[in-house]
Amino acid sequence: MADGxxxxxxxxxxxxxxxAMLLLAAALALAAPLLAxxxxxxxxxxxxxxxxxxxxxxxxxxxxxxSIAAGxxxxxxxxxxxxxxxxxxxxxxxxxxxxxxxxxxxxxxxMLMRVADAAQTVPSFxxxxxLVSVIGPSPxxxxxxxxxxxxxxxxxMVRAEVMSLRGRAFVEASRLVGRPPLAIAxxxxxxxxxxxxxxxxxxxxxxxxxxxxxxxxxxxxxxNRASWGAMIAEGRSVLRTAPxxxxxxxVALFVTVLGVSRLGxxxxxxxxxxxx
Amino acid sequence: xxxxxxxxxxxxxxxxxxxLVVAFAAFALLSAAPGDxxxxxxxxxxxxxxxxxxxxxxxxxxxxxxxxxxxxxGNLLRLDLGVSVLFGRPVAAVIGERLPNTLLLMAATALxxxxxxxxxxxxxxxxxxxxxxxVLTTAALAMLAVPNFWLALMLILIFVVGLGWFPxxxxxxxxxxxxxxPVLDTLRHLVLPALALGIGYVAxxxxxxxxxxxxxxxxxHVRAAHARGIxxxxxxxxxxxxxxxxxxxxxxxxxxxxxxxxSVVVETVFAVPGMGRLAYxxxxxxxxxxxxxxxxxxxxxxxxxxMLVDLALARLDPRIGAADG
Numbered sequence: 001m002a003d004g005x006x007x008x009x010x011x012x013x014x015x016x017x018x019x020a021m022l023l024l025a026a027a028l029a030l031a032a033p034l035l036a037x038x039x040x041x042x043x044x045x046x047x048x049x050x051x052x053x054x055x056x057x058x059x060x061x062x063x064x065x066x067s068i069a070a071g072x073x074x075x076x077x078x079x080x081x082x083x084x085x086x087x088x089x090x091x092x093x094x095x096x097x098x099x100x101x102x103x104x105x106x107x108x109x110x111m112l113m114r115v116a117d118a119a120q121t122v123p124s125f126x127x128x129x130x131l132v133s134v135i136g137p138s139p140x141x142x143x144x145x146x147x148x149x150x151x152x153x154x155x156x157m158v159r160a161e162v163m164s165l166r167g168r169a170f171v172e173a174s175r176l177v178g179r180p181p182l183a184i185a186x187x188x189x190x191x192x193x194x195x196x197x198x199x200x201x202x203x204x205x206x207x208x209x210x211x212x213x214x215x216x217x218x219x220x221x222x223x224n225r226a227s228w229g230a231m232i233a234e235g236r237s238v239l240r241t242a243p244x245x246x247x248x249x250x251v252a253l254f255v256t257v258l259g260v261s262r263l264g265x266x267x268x269x270x271x272x273x274x275x276x
Numbered sequence: 277x278x279x280x281x282x283x284x285x286x287x288x289x290x291x292x293x294x295x296l297v298v299a300f301a302a303f304a305l306l307s308a309a310p311g312d313x314x315x316x317x318x319x320x321x322x323x324x325x326x327x328x329x330x331x332x333x334x335x336x337x338x339x340x341x342x343x344x345x346x347x348x349x350g351n352l353l354r355l356d357l358g359v360s361v362l363f364g365r366p367v368a369a370v371i372g373e374r375l376p377n378t379l380l381l382m383a384a385t386a387l388x389x390x391x392x393x394x395x396x397x398x399x400x401x402x403x404x405x406x407x408x409x410x411v412l413t414t415a416a417l418a419m420l421a422v423p424n425f426w427l428a429l430m431l432i433l434i435f436v437v438g439l440g441w442f443p444x445x446x447x448x449x450x451x452x453x454x455x456x457x458p459v460l461d462t463l464r465h466l467v468l469p470a471l472a473l474g475i476g477y478v479a480x481x482x483x484x485x486x487x488x489x490x491x492x493x494x495x496x497h498v499r500a501a502h503a504r505g506i507x508x509x510x511x512x513x514x515x516x517x518x519x520x521x522x523x524x525x526x527x528x529x530x531x532x533x534x535x536x537x538x539s540v541v542v543e544t545v546f547a548v549p550g551m552g553r554l555a556y557x558x559x560x561x562x563x564x565x566x567x568x569x570x571x572x573x574x575x576x577x578x579x580x581x582x583m584l585v586d587l588a589l590a591r592l593d594p595r596i597g598a599a600d601g
Binding site for chain 2 (some may be wrong): 039052114115117118120121122123124125126128130131132133134203206213214218219222223229232236239240246247250254257258259261262
């Protein structure tokens with residue numbers, strides 16, 4: 001089954017394009033220690049060197065003489081890892097909340113859904129900003145802060161799926177043989193509700209990559225790690241004289257987010273095609 | 277009771293638990309934030325540990341957490357958000373000063389998104405599957421993937437540094453007569469921030485309107501109108517575009533929160549003295565009370581916008597809000 005979905009996703013133009021973009025970004029991120037050995041935040045050349053002048057520094061340098069190409073490949077790690085970690089966290093928390101709320105119903109459902117309402121109403125970027133300012137801008141802190149606003153859609157969807165599955169015969173059968181309610185929720189009902197939730201993951205990853213870069217742009221990222229958002233912030237003061245410092249990480253961000261969203265669209269269509 | 281009043285009342289009742297949960301979360305954030313109001317006060321005046329304990333007693337900070345929570349909620353009901361350490365003034369007053377600029381920016385963004393997105397959606401949806409449609413649909417995908425703070429910088433590079441058409445930032449000309457009157461001056465300042473903040477919404481509006489129109493083309497009454505020989509342009513407007521507007525309004529309501537969140541970076545880039553930039557200043561200046569005040573106000577803005585969206589929908593579709601009662 002899984003193989004069929006992967007194949008069907010990749011055969012679609014948007015799925016293939018997205019996967020190619022994402023593979024490129026992932027390959028650059030994984031090969032970062034080989035492509036750009038050493039600290040990407042170290043000074044390696046003359047400040048504000050233009051791109052395509054020095055073959056060792058293909059994209060030039062920033063205000064402090066740091067290689068922009070090295071920053072890009074190392075920054076890809078931060079973006080992709082944060083995006084994936086937020087999606088995994090948000091999906092797990094959302095699926096757990098949704099399954100519990102949908103299966104137990106009653107007052108538990110009511111309370112969880114009111115919390116979800118609130119998390120959905122508060123502007124998620126402001127929530128992330130507030131959480132990061134309390135937890136601190138460590139990589140884990142950023143993941144927690146960005147997950148806080150992105151679990152609600154999954155929770156609602158899983159809850160609705162679980163509620164519609166709850167009355168089906170195979171669930172009734174589990175109940176009759178005496179399995180405890182939570183075990184039924186997680187072992188029997190949840191696996192059946194997971195497929196549509198996975199299509200949501202791409203939306204969460206794309207949003208998280210954008211939000212992570214926006215936080216880094218505002219100075220809320222680990223200062224010892226390369227990040228595209230921080231690179232853009234760094235280049236802001238030389239926008240007029242050396243625009244390449246800002247343009248390069250922005251294009252990288254754009255291509256990555258586009259790749260993620262296209263792959264998600266391909267996956268969504270492949271899932272929809274299987275259902276009909 | 278009229279439909280409008282029923283919608284307003286329903287929204288208010290639904291908003292109460294949301295506001296309560298957000299207020300609890302705000303209290304938890306304040307409790308978890310390093311340092312309290314007394315630390316901030318002593319950082320400016322100086323004083324020993326005994327004085328600090330006395331102040332905590334007087335500010336009610338030494339009480340147990342249920343008592344502090346009750347005091348916090350009581351203050352919220354009286355719209356008392358505390359005093360900002362950064363500005364040395366009540367938080368509510370600082371936010372009240374900044375909020376109009378953010379609302380102005382949001383309104384300008386909604387106009388840009390509805391105008392540009394509507395126009396492009398109309399162009400794409402007039403002939404679904406055509407070349408123009410394919411080009412515009414691809415462009416929309418690109419617009420959705422652009423980070424808005426980066427787009428803001430690119431717009432500055434092109435339209436301010438390169439062409440010199442618009443001012444680089446702020447909300448009105450300072451230290452000189454406003455060019456072309458105060459209204460035109462503010463509008464000129466708003467164009468680039470609204471474009472940077474609104475680009476994703478342009479794409480979303482366009483896609484939604486296009487999808488709705490593509491569906492409407494297949495509807496029987498549209499095909500009948502077509503068969504009767506009514507001009508294509510009239511069919512587009514009357515039978516295809518208008519029903520497709522409803523999901524566009526719904527979409528706007530769903531994304532007001534994202535708009536407020538995006539205003540943080542866009543206002544920071546363009547130096548717009550609004551509430552979004554205030555959130556950034558509160559984080560950098562370590563002013564948790566101010567940050568929580570912005571968070572609560574932003575939530576209220578989202579809830580009120582949703583109510584307005586509901587009222588607008590009721591006008592567009594007579595079935596909404598008329599069912600029970």
